[in-house]
Amino acid sequence: MKFFVDSADLNAIAELADIGLVDGVTTNPSIIAKSGRDFKEVVKDICKLTEGHVSAEVVAMNADQMVEEGRILRKIADNVCVKLPLTMDGLKACNVLSREGTPTNVTLCFSANQALLAAKCGATYISPFIGRLDDLSLDGMELIEDIHTIYDNYGFETEILAASIRNANHVKECALVGADVMTAPPNVIKALSNHALTDKGLAAFMKDWEKTGQSI
Numbered sequence: 016m017k018f019f020v021d022s023a024d025l026n027a028i029a030e031l032a033d034i035g036l037v038d039g040v041t042t043n044p045s046i047i048a049k050s051g052r053d054f055k056e057v058v059k060d061i062c063k064l065t066e067g068h069v070s071a072e073v074v075a076m077n078a079d080q081m082v083e084e085g086r087i088l089r090k091i092a093d094n095v096c097v098k099l100p101l102t103m104d105g106l107k108a109c110n111v112l113s114r115e116g117t118p119t120n121v122t123l124c125f126s127a128n129q130a131l132l133a134a135k136c137g138a139t140y141i142s143p144f145i146g147r148l149d150d151l152s153l154d155g156m157e158l159i160e161d162i163h164t165i166y167d168n169y170g171f172e173t174e175i176l177a178a179s180i181r182n183a184n185h186v187k188e189c190a191l192v193g194a195d196v197m198t199a200p201p202n203v204i205k206a207l208s209n210h211a212l213t214d215k216g217l218a219a220f221m222k223d224w225e226k227t228g229q230s231i
């Protein structure tokens with residue numbers, strides 16, 4: 016499963032990239048607003064931190080303007096992936112940009128039928144939002160499973176990019192279901208290494224090693 020970082024925090028992305036845990040990055044207008052930086056400049060800087068796709072989202076609402084914005088974003092760097100909302104205009108723009116060879120990420124997906132439309136429109140990635148469904152006491156993981164079944168049934172090449180991931184269980188469940196990609200905030204990715212028994216065991220090893228008086 017590919018790990019994408021859902022952030023525009025350059026330091027956090029670089030820290031994870033140094034460990035080998037960054038296969039790409041996703042942003043959205045809220046993440047860009049939080050960065051406080053110029054959109055195209057921060058995307059350009061992010062693209063230097065990974066060879067993988069970096070999702071940059073259009074903000075237009077109609078297809079023609081989405082396509083124009085997508086073409087502008089695509090020129091920022093070779094690894095820019097254009098993010099489009101799951102609306103009929105977003106799907107039309109996805110179809111046009113995908114046919115031009117532009118990587119596309121159709122986002123704000125909350126149903127299997129929406130994911131089916133994105134695949135038929137040539138999306139490179141589909142971004143189902145797990146956490147926001149869970150927030151409504153719906154089953155975000157069930158959506159990932161349904162999309163995986165539908166895509167397998169028809170051999171769609173669109174990659175499932177599980178998004179709105181809030182905790183380590185979401186990551187594990189996505190890996191068990193077979194999501195192609197998961198995108199999560201840096202703190203969620205870092206927390207994946209945490210386990211009390213690991214800390215306890217390491218402390219015991221170090222205590223016993225100190226008794227040997229040796230060094231390597």
Ligand code: G3P
Pocket residue numbers: 021041042043144146147178179180198
């Ligand atoms: O990539 C989508 C993600 O940023 C949304 O996460 O936690 O706002 O639902 P969240």
